[in-house]
Amino acid sequence: MRCKAVGLCLALVLCVPGFGAERIHLTVDASKPGPKIDRNIFGQFAENLGHGLYEGIWVGPDSSIPNTRGIRKDVVGALKDLKVPNVRWPGGCFADQYHWRKGIGQRDKRPATVNSAWGDVIDTNAFGTDEFMDFIEQIGSTPYVSVNVGSGTPQEAGEWLEYMTAAAPTALAKERAANGHPEAYKVGFLGIGNESWDCGGAMTPDYYVSLMKVYSRFVLNMNPAQRNKDQMLKIAVGPGTPDTEWTEDVMKAWKKHTWAWDINGVSLHWYTVPNGWPPSTKSEKFGLDDYAKSLKSTLFMDEFLRKQEAVMDRYDPEKKVTLSVDEWGAWHAPLPGSNPAFLVQQNSVRDAVLASLNLNIFARHADRVRMANIAQMINVLQAMILTDKEKLVLTPTYYVFKMYVPFQDATFVPVTFDAGVYTHGSVTLPRVDAIAAKSSDGKLLLEITNLDAENPAAIDADLTGITAKSAKGEVLTGAAVDSVNTFGSPDAVVPKPAAVKVENGKLSLTVEPRSVTVVSIEQ
Ligand code: AHR
Numbered sequence: 001m002r003c004k005a006v007g008l009c010l011a012l013v014l015c016v017p018g019f020g021a022e023r024i025h026l027t028v029d030a031s032k033p034g035p036k037i038d039r040n041i042f043g044q045f046a047e048n049l050g051h052g053l054y055e056g057i058w059v060g061p062d063s064s065i066p067n068t069r070g071i072r073k074d075v076v077g078a079l080k081d082l083k084v085p086n087v088r089w090p091g092g093c094f095a096d097q098y099h100w101r102k103g104i105g106q107r108d109k110r111p112a113t114v115n116s117a118w119g120d121v122i123d124t125n126a127f128g129t130d131e132f133m134d135f136i137e138q139i140g141s142t143p144y145v146s147v148n149v150g151s152g153t154p155q156e157a158g159e160w161l162e163y164m165t166a167a168a169p170t171a172l173a174k175e176r177a178a179n180g181h182p183e184a185y186k187v188g189f190l191g192i193g194n195e196s197w198d199c200g201g202a203m204t205p206d207y208y209v210s211l212m213k214v215y216s217r218f219v220l221n222m223n224p225a226q227r228n229k230d231q232m233l234k235i236a237v238g239p240g241t242p243d244t245e246w247t248e249d250v251m252k253a254w255k256k257h258t259w260a261w262d263i264n265g266v267s268l269h270w271y272t273v274p275n276g277w278p279p280s281t282k283s284e285k286f287g288l289d290d291y292a293k294s295l296k297s298t299l300f301m302d303e304f305l306r307k308q309e310a311v312m313d314r315y316d317p318e319k320k321v322t323l324s325v326d327e328w329g330a331w332h333a334p335l336p337g338s339n340p341a342f343l344v345q346q347n348s349v350r351d352a353v354l355a356s357l358n359l360n361i362f363a364r365h366a367d368r369v370r371m372a373n374i375a376q377m378i379n380v381l382q383a384m385i386l387t388d389k390e391k392l393v394l395t396p397t398y399y400v401f402k403m404y405v406p407f408q409d410a411t412f413v414p415v416t417f418d419a420g421v422y423t424h425g426s427v428t429l430p431r432v433d434a435i436a437a438k439s440s441d442g443k444l445l446l447e448i449t450n451l452d453a454e455n456p457a458a459i460d461a462d463l464t465g466i467t468a469k470s471a472k473g474e475v476l477t478g479a480a481v482d483s484v485n486t487f488g489s490p491d492a493v494v495p496k497p498a499a500v501k502v503e504n505g506k507l508s509l510t511v512e513p514r515s516v517t518v519v520s521i522e523q
Pocket of ligand 1: 092327376
C-alpha cells in the first residue's frame with residue numbers, strides 16, 4: 001500500500017497489535033517430553049503469623065463473616081479454584097515453638113500462649129490441628145506439617161503424628177475421635193524443623209543432622225492408607241544461603257541412611273529481597289528501579305538451585321531426594337502503619353511477574369524440584385489473598401497461580417529462544433521468559449513472561465511434534481508495574497483474553513509489557 005496521507009498511514013500502523021514490538025522467536029518441541037512438573041511446586045505456606053491464619057482463614061463459628069465451622073467461606077471458595085496441592089503449616093519460625101497439645105480439644109478451654117516468633121501477640125490456639133485439617137479438607141488439599149525440632153522433643157512430635165494418623169484405637173486416636181474426627185487424617189508431607197540454622201535453634205549442620213535422624217526414626221505416620229501408596233514424605237531442613245555446607249552434610253548423611261531412617265526431600269528458602277535485609281522495597285507506589293532490581297534478585301533462584309543440585313547429584317544421581325523450595329516469594333518492607341511483625345505488604349504486577357519467573361525456574365528444574373511453597377497464602381508477604389474483616393481481594397499473584405493450574409502435573413517440553421535484553425538503569429534482564437508443557441488432557445501449554453516494563457514483544461513460535469489446530473490465551477498485566485488490586489478496586493489486575501493465531505504449525509501473538517501470558521494449544 002502506498003501512503004497518500006502520512007498521518008493516516010501512521011494511525012493505521014499504530015493500530016496494528018504488536019507494531020514496533022521486538023520480535024522473539026521460540027521453538028517448542030513437543031516430541032521431546034521432559035520430566036513431570038509436579039503439582040506440588042504450586043504449594044502454599046500458611047504460618048501462624050499476623051493475620052495469615054487468624055482473620056485470614058479462621059474467624060470462628062460465631063463470626064458474622066460467612067464461615068463453615070469457623071473457616072471463611074470466601075477464602076475457601078477462592079482457594080479451591082487454585083487447586084492448591086499442599087499447604088505448609090504451622091510455620092516457619094513459629095513451628096519450632098509450637099506445642100500441638102495446646103491447640104486441640106474444646107476451644108474455650110485451650111490455653112492462651114504468646115506467639116514469640118511473630119510480635120509477641122496472644123495466641124488463643126483456636127486454630128489448631130483439627131481446624132487446620134478441616135481447612136485442608138474444605139479446599140481439597142494435602143497437609144504439609146512441620147514438627148517442632150527446636151523446642152520440642154521427638155516424643156512430642158511422634159505423639160502428634162499418632163494423634164493425626166493412627167487408625168487403630170490408641171488413646172490418641174480416641175482423643176482425636178472425641179474431638180470430632182474418628183477417621184485418621186492423611187499427612188502428605190512432614191517437615192523436620194524449619195531454618196534450624198537460624199530461628200529454628202541456631203544449630204550447626206552436624207547437630208541438626210543428628211536430630212533429623214532421630215525425628216525421622218520416631219515420628220511415624222500410622223495411617224494404613226499411607227503405608228504402601230501415598231506415603232508421607234519427610235523433608236529435612238536445607239539451606240537459606242547459597243553456600244552448600246548444609247546440603248552437603250544432610251546429603252552425606254542420607255547417602256548412608258539405613259532401614260531405621262530416611263528423608264525424601266531437602267528444603268531451600270530463598271526470598272526476593274533486592275536490597276538485602278531488612279527488606280526495604282516498597283510494595284506499592286514504586287517505580288521501575290525497584291521493579292528491575294526485584295526481577296534481577298528473583299532470577300538468582302536459578303543459580304541457587306543449580307549450586308544445591310550439584311551437591312545433591314553427587315550423592316543422589318538418581319534424584320530420589322527432592323529439593324523442596326518451601327519458602328519463596330517477594331519480601332518487601334511492611335506497609336506503613338502495619339505491625340512490622342505481621343509482614344503485611346501489597347501485591348502488584350511486579351509480584352505477578354516475579355512469581356511467574358520463579359515458577360518457570362522450578363519447572364526447568366522439575367527433575368529435582370518437586371515441591372515449592374510460596375510465602376505466604378493470606379495477608380502475609382506475597383499473598384494470594386488479602387482480607388480486611390469481611391472484605392477480600394485477590395492479588396495479581398493469585399491470578400498467576402490460577403493461570404498456571406493447567407501446568408500442575410503436566411510434562412515439561414523444551415522451548416528454545418533468544419530472550420533478547422531489557423535494560424533499565426544499571427540492571428540488565430532477559431526481555432522474555434517462556435516455558436512449555438503438555439497437559440494430561442493432551443494440550444500444549446505455553447507460558448510467556450514479558451519482563452520489559454515498557455514495550456510489547458511480538459512472539460512467533462514454531463511448534464514441532466504436534467499438529468496445532470487452535471489456541472487460546474490469557475494475559476495478566478496492569479497499567480504500571482506497581483498496579484495493585486484493592487478492596488475498592490479489585491479488578492485492576494485480572495487476566496484478560498489474549499489474541500493468539502495458529503497457522504501452518506506456527507503460533508503468533510504479541511505479549512504486553514510487564515505481563516504473564518498462558519496459551520493453551522489444541523491439537
Ligand atoms: O515466611 C516468614 C519467615 O521467613 C518464616 O517464618 C521463616 O521460616 C523465614 O525466615
